[in-house]
Amino acid sequence: MSSHGDPIPMTSSASGPLRGEAHVPGDKSISHRSLILGAMTVGETKVTGLLEGQDVLDTAKAMRAFGAEIEKTGDTWHIHGVGVGGFAEPDNVIDCGNSGTGVRLIMGAMATSPITATFTGDASLNGRPMARVTDPLALFGTKSYGRKGGRLPMTLVGAADPLPVRYEVPVPSAQVKSAVLLAGLNAPGDTVVIEKEATRDHSERMLAGFGATIRTEETDEGRVITLQGRPEFKPQTIIVPRDPSSAAFPVCAAIITEGSDVLVPNIGLNPTRAGLFFTLQDMGADLTFENMREEGGEPVADLRARFSPDLKGIEVPAERAASMIDEYPVLSVVAAFAEGKTHMPGVKELRVKESDRIDAMAIGLRAAGVRVDEGEDWWTVHGLGHGNVPGGATAASQLDHRIAMSFMVMGFATQKPMSVDDGGPIATSFPIFESLMGGLGAKIERKGAEA
Numbered sequence: 001m002s003s004h005g006d007p008i009p010m011t012s013s014a015s016g017p018l019r020g021e022a023h024v025p026g027d028k029s030i031s032h033r034s035l036i037l038g039a040m041t042v043g044e045t046k047v048t049g050l051l052e053g054q055d056v057l058d059t060a061k062a063m064r065a066f067g068a069e070i071e072k073t074g075d076t077w078h079i080h081g082v083g084v085g086g087f088a089e090p091d092n093v094i095d096c097g098n099s100g101t102g103v104r105l106i107m108g109a110m111a112t113s114p115i116t117a118t119f120t121g122d123a124s125l126n127g128r129p130m131a132r133v134t135d136p137l138a139l140f141g142t143k144s145y146g147r148k149g150g151r152l153p154m155t156l157v158g159a160a161d162p163l164p165v166r167y168e169v170p171v172p173s174a175q176v177k178s179a180v181l182l183a184g185l186n187a188p189g190d191t192v193v194i195e196k197e198a199t200r201d202h203s204e205r206m207l208a209g210f211g212a213t214i215r216t217e218e219t220d221e222g223r224v225i226t227l228q229g230r231p232e233f234k235p236q237t238i239i240v241p242r243d244p245s246s247a248a249f250p251v252c253a254a255i256i257t258e259g260s261d262v263l264v265p266n267i268g269l270n271p272t273r274a275g276l277f278f279t280l281q282d283m284g285a286d287l288t289f290e291n292m293r294e295e296g297g298e299p300v301a302d303l304r305a306r307f308s309p310d311l312k313g314i315e316v317p318a319e320r321a322a323s324m325i326d327e328y329p330v331l332s333v334v335a336a337f338a339e340g341k342t343h344m345p346g347v348k349e350l351r352v353k354e355s356d357r358i359d360a361m362a363i364g365l366r367a368a369g370v371r372v373d374e375g376e377d378w379w380t381v382h383g384l385g386h387g388n389v390p391g392g393a394t395a396a397s398q399l400d401h402r403i404a405m406s407f408m409v410m411g412f413a414t415q416k417p418m419s420v421d422d423g424g425p426i427a428t429s430f431p432i433f434e435s436l437m438g439g440l441g442a443k444i445e446r447k448g449a450e451a
């Protein structure tokens with residue numbers, strides 16, 4: 001089922017060569033944070049390059065419900081925020097659609113204001129664990145009342161007299177880290193978050209940009225992040241960089257599709273996000289970083305990906321997992337076209353994304369003729385080599401945009417077309433996916449598999 005409307009079956013088939021430039025949309029993580037931090041700032045924050053995917057639009061709607069004024073003129077989003085601790089109580093239930101990032105960050109942002117809000121989402125989001133966020137928020141004094149197992153729909157009663165907290169994040173999750181930091185904004189004194197594995201650091205960078213006093217120290221315990229509560233935020237002008245997680249799709253498509261040569265300009269290579277690109281290079285992919293530069297304090301490059309017929313399976317370092325957590329589905333597709341096994345350990349978190357991503361990919365890959373072994377926190381794809389992957393299957397996208405896009409990419413290079421039962425979820429993060437890939441020469445049609 002599609003999250004917003006009827007299912008949209010899609011089929012992709014032998015394509016290529018893929019050629020041209022792929023201008024992918026704005027970064028989803030930074031887009032959510034721009035809206036939320038803008039809503040917590042008095043004055044006008046201006047944002048260009050915002051991802052206009054459904055996940056981010058749902059966060060914009062939520063920020064309006066908490067009292068911010070948000071409008072778009074031309075290419076610019078204007079946010080007039082209410083200040084740290086200034087959120088109004090929403091009149092209605094907050095529907096975050098498909099977005100774990102949206103709901104978890106917003107819960108953090110409202111948790112230390114004396115207001116009550118009820119959150120819900122689609123079937124995927126309502127099945128995902130929220131205790132990982134509400135447990136640390138309880139330390140501030142926030143109360144939560146959800147369904148069994150800490151699931152949405154859930155009501156949060158913000159702490160009227162919040163206490164700052166010191167919290168060690170038990171799972172590698174930027175969403176949990178960010179929720180605690182956002183809650184810490186309206187608590188007096190220092191809130192400290194410790195993470196053993198480095199996860200994406202957009203919240204830390206952006207909080208500093210808005211004027212918070214925040215520092216990160218690398219210690220024997222891990223990364224210790226200290227945020228001073230009750231800052232006076234200054235409105236910002238934000239240019240959202242393009243999303244490396246969306247860039248992954250045209251990059252991987254070019255690598256597996258004969259004769260391809262695709263340039264994906266302006267991609268952020270923040271080391272907490274860029275793990276996939278180094279993994280592809282380790283597999284022997286012809287992927288280069290051109291025009292390396294710094295923009296807004298972040299490393300940026302134009303990625304050039306070319307067809308790579310001699311990919312080899314590798315052991316993906318477990319310590320790289322957090323920096324490429326959203327990219328494993330499409331990596332598993334590339335692995336199917338490599339010679340030999342690609343083993344991916346340390347990836348338990350994949351089981352609690354928009355879908356159980358190991359399960360969703362393994363089922364579709366097996367149906368397409370590829371052997372996959374799996375355990376609770378690892379999986380192995382047995383590659384067949386270029387030209388040898390049968391395809392000819394319909395995969396269930398399970399309300400998960402990245403599952404749908406991964407199988408569409410796979411179909412460009414399989415012997416028989418690949419289908420998904422519902423490409424609707426693609427619009428949550430990459431609404432121009434079909435037209436962008438089509439412009440490069442890829443064949444994607446809105447229809448199911450041939451009978």
Ligand code: S3P
Nearest residue numbers: 029101172173174175176325326
């Ligand atoms: C995100 C963090 C990651 C990632 C998600 C975006 C963020 O989730 O998978 O797509 O913007 O903070 P986890 O925090 O669950 O790892």
